[in-house]
Each structure stands twice: as structure tokens, then as C-alpha cells.
Amino acid sequence: MNLMEAITKRRSIRNYAPTLIPREILDEILEAARLAPSGGNGQNCCYGVVTDEHMKRKLAQAAGGQMWIAEAPVVIAFCANIEYNTANLPEDDFSLAVNRLRYGREMLDYLSGCKDKRGLGIMWANACPLIPGTHITLAATNHGLDTCWIGYLDVAKAGEILSLPSNMACFYLMPLGYAAVEPKKKSTRKPVEEVVFYDKWEAR
Ligand SMILES: Cc1cc2nc3c(=O)[nH]c(=O)nc-3n(C[C@H](O)[C@H](O)[C@H](O)COP(=O)(O)O)c2cc1C
Numbered sequence: 580m581n582l583m584e585a586i587t588k589r590r591s592i593r594n595y596a597p598t599l600i601p602r603e604i605l606d607e608i609l610e611a612a613r614l615a616p617s618g619g620n621g622q623n624c625c626y627g628v629v630t631d632e633h634m635k636r637k638l639a640q641a642a643g644g645q646m647w648i649a650e651a652p653v654v655i656a657f658c659a660n661i662e663y664n665t666a667n668l669p670e671d672d673f674s675l676a677v678n679r680l681r682y683g684r685e686m687l688d689y690l691s692g693c694k695d696k697r698g699l700g701i702m703w704a705n706a707c708p709l710i711p712g713t714h715i716t717l718a719a720t721n722h723g724l725d726t727c728w729i730g731y732l733d734v735a736k737a738g739e740i741l742s743l744p745s746n747m748a749c750f751y752l753m754p755l756g757y758a759a760v761e762p763k764k765k766s767t768r769k770p771v772e773e774v775v776f777y778d779k780w781e782a783r
Pocket residue numbers: 589590591592593645727728729730731732765766
């Protein structure tokens with residue numbers, strides 16, 4: 580399967596067969612995540628591979644009771660370090676400069692004063708799993724496997740279930756396995772004219 584075929588074929592699956600995933604395929608999928616790019620090559624993402632039935636069910640409960648997640652033979656738990664805090668950075672820190680350009684100095688100063696350091700760390704690290712996770716979805720599709728992003732998650736509860744240390748949080752889950760039933764149709768996307776513009780916005 581070439582890359583565009585995998586991109587086109589991937590869709591969210593919400594029912595899974597109990598069929599196990601061959602170890603070498605799982606290893607390749609995790610390698611695809613490990614090779615993902617990250618801001619400043621920070622590589623701030625870790626991948627929990629959850630196969631224990633009881634733990635999968637508890638995670639599914641933490642995901643608002645989306646119990647079908649636990650049907651998959653593997654649930655990936657996307658975790659990241661949450662210690663990043665702009666208040667602790669020297670004035671010449673590169674990420675501080677980047678974030679000031681992105682969010683504005685006023686917002687950065689406001690966030691630096693926020694007392695909820697844990698909540699702040701979670702907010703800053705929220706995007707870390709997105710590119711590795713995308714690599715996983717496509718590598719999985721390449722092997723005839725299915726996935727679904729799970730962002731509806733009680734982050735604190737998931738961290739407890741996974742026994743994460745206090746400087747880590749679990750941001751997303753992703754069931755990984757073989758669809759029990761193929762969905763009838765793919766979800767639709769906006770037409771290209773609505774989502775692409777060339778040079779200036781008004782030229783759309
Ligand atoms: C960041 C993110 C979080 C998501 N969270 C959930 C979720 O908690 N539960 C769920 O059933 N689907 C979830 N989805 C799947 C989306 O609903 C799905 O990707 C979208 O409807 C498009 O469908 P497709 O993936 O089949 O193309 C999530 C997707 C993303 C990208």
C-alpha cells in the first residue's frame with residue numbers, strides 16, 4: 580500500500596475483533612511513532628501499550644464509558660511530560676520566543692502566572708502526541724489494522740490507571756486492532772475549494 584492509499588483508506592473504527600496483532604507488526608507501528616517529528620526535536624511523547632483486559636476496561640471507562648475501546652487487543656496510551664512552563668524559562672529561551680510570536684506576550688505573561696501548574700503543563704503538551712499518533716494510524720492501516728483517536732478522556736483518571744509519575748499525563752487513547760465489522764461508508768470531508776487557498780485568502 581502506498582502512502583496516499585493508506586491516507587485514503589484510514590477511518591475511525593469503533594468495533595474490534597479479538598484477533599491478536601503479530602509482534603513484528605506492532606513493533607513496526609511503534610517505530611513509526613518513534614520516528615515522528617517534534618518541536619525542537621523534544622520527543623516528549625511516550626506510548627503505553629495496554630493489553631491487560633482489566634486495564635483496557637478501566638481506560639475505556641475513563642474515556643466517558645466508550646467501552647468498545649476495550650475490545651481492541653491493544654490500546655495505545657499517548658503520554659507526555661507536562662513539566663514545560665514558560666514561567667521557568669530564561670529570557671533567551673527559544674521556545675519562549677516562539678510561543679510569544681504565536682500567542683502574544685500578554686497571553687504568555689498571563690499563563691506564566693497561572694497557579695495550576697499541572698493544568699498548564701497539560702495544555703502545553705496537548706499537541707505532542709498528534710503527529711506520532713498520526714504515524715500510528717497510517718502504519719496500522721498499511722498492515723490492515725484499524726484505529727480510532729480517543730480525546731474524550733479523563734486525563735487524571737487515565738494517569739492513575741497507568742500509574743504515571745506526577746510529571747507525566749496521558750492525553751489520548753487509541754484502540755488498535757482489526758475491525759469486527761467494516762463501516763458502510765467513510766466520513767465525508769469538506770470540498771478542496773473550502774479548505775485550500777493559494778497565496779491570499781481573498782483569492783479563494
Ligand atoms: C483528536 C481527536 C480526538 C478524537 N476523539 C474521539 C473520541 O473520543 N471518540 C470517538 O469515537 N472518536 C474520536 N475521534 C474520531 C473522530 O470522530 C473522527 O476522526 C472523525 O469523525 C472523522 O472520521 P474518520 O476518522 O473515520 O475519518 C477523535 C479524533 C481526533 C482527531
